[in-house]
Amino acid sequence: MKSFRAQWRRTSLRTKLVAVMFGLMIVAIFATAIGSAHTLRIAMTSQIDKQLNVSKSTMAYGLNKAYLYSLNEDNGSHDALDVDATLLGLSSAYADIRDQDGEIVYVMPRSRVGPSNGTDLPLLNMEQIQQLAAHPNSPATVPGAFPTSAGWRTVMIPLKSSELNLFLSMPLDNVNRTVSQTAVLVLSTGTLAALLMSMIAYGLTGRSLKPLINVERTASMIADGDLSQRVKDYPAETEVGRLSRSLNAMLAQIEKAFNDREASEQKMRRFIQDASHELRTPLVTIQGYSEFYRYGGLADPEAMDSAMGRIESESKRMARLVEDLLMLARLDEQRPMEKQPVDLLVLGQDAVEDTKVRAPDRTVKLVGLVSERPSPASTVGDDARIRQIIANLLTNALRYTPEGSPLEIAVGVRSLVAGTLDAVVEIRDHGPGIPAEDSKRIFERFYRSDSSRQRETGGSGLGLAIVAAIVQQHGGSVALADTPGGGATMSISMPYVPLREPKAPEVDDTED
Incomplete structure (x- = not known):
């Protein structure tokens, strides 16, 4: 999981957008397939129920008459029941008659072929019969005898002429087969459509993100030291347009800050050089007269007075310079006045x-x-x-x-x-x-x-x-x-x- 997160963080925005879009489409396709299959199953099951409901009344009426006839003949034969089996009109239906204990009394010979041919049949136990009896004349789903059976839709019709019950069933094999084929078709078609849409989206996303790529290139050039670069202007109504305007404003401020800093540093260097030069002149003068006096070059009182006057003049000049420098330093500190x-x-x-x-x-x-x-x-x-x-x-x-x-x-x-x-x-x-x-x-x-003129004037x-x-x-x-x-x-x-x-x-x- 951690490796996936790390790989996801390293993935480009373009790929992330397309991947998320593809994932959402797949989820939507699966939801559509499930919903379609469920809706189709309900519709086909409802159609089977309608067929059962149409056939049950007519068949129950015919069976009641046939059963009374067979009893009146009292010959122990149930052949008369075969006549009404054709009223089903359902080639794949299965019908049998059971007593109150659930035992099969009679199987309609014209209904679905029995298990002797390996055909699936509805599997009815007493619990299921009781559930059907609780809602007579209402179809319900019951399992089949085979493990691979899709089940049966069964309705129980009480026979009024006896204590027997007619169980009329139709298989759900076609329903399951149709629903499965529909789900596979929706999933395969949807997946292919999602892949195609993702490929188109990948190309369109690349074009849409091209301004961001330009922003990235400009930022790289700025990072390399070219502060004069600017991002191309895009419509202000778009996100990229607002980003480019904000970025250009920030770059202008950064460039101005760098230029101001460079100008300030240059001014400071020039200031230090000028201050050093200005202080050096009176210091050299004072040092020169001092050394001249030490070596005995000022033995004459008049020369001594002249030298002392020059030393005093240069000292005052240096004092004024230092005082001015201190004044500028205090002003630069922006102290409250x-x-x-x-x-x-x-x-x-x-x-x-x-x-x-x-x-x-x-x-x-x-x-x-x-x-x-x-x-x-x-x-x-x-x-x-x-x-x-x-x-x-x-x-x-x-x-x-x-x-x-x-x-x-x-x-x-x-x-x-x-x-x-x-x-x-x-x-x-x-x-x-x-x-x-x-x-x-x-x-x-x-x-x-x-x-030269200004130095002479002080x-x-x-x-x-x-x-x-x-x-x-x-x-x-x-x-x-x-x-x-x-x-x-x-x-x-x-x-x-x-x-x-x-x-x-x-x-x-x-x-x-």
């Missing part, structure tokens, strides 16, 4: 004042998005981090624009998507701008359009990456645009949330 109402207009005013202190030679103005007058733009977020965003953008604007060029901080509310409002702050400079080929990558970590290449990460954490977006007249505009958009005005304290008007 402190959320509170923040008005970008207030932050913009503070940034203007701070910039005037840092760069007194610059003209810094606070303006609106479309006019000279700024408007409140409230949102919900981390006040310190939003201030850091504005500070980073202003630092870049001061660092990479010519001295004396003006800056504007624009604050206001703008509808970027129909039905929604965004609080927007823009940092506008009037410098050389950013080349188009660099505009799509400036928010990447350690990306530089001119690395940039780590992480400032805009930090800006993008903080803005994304606030559910906003950062974009780069050209400033009218020349320059670059960094635009920060965050969801607009109106500030709730505090309720005025209730005044008690009751007089003491």
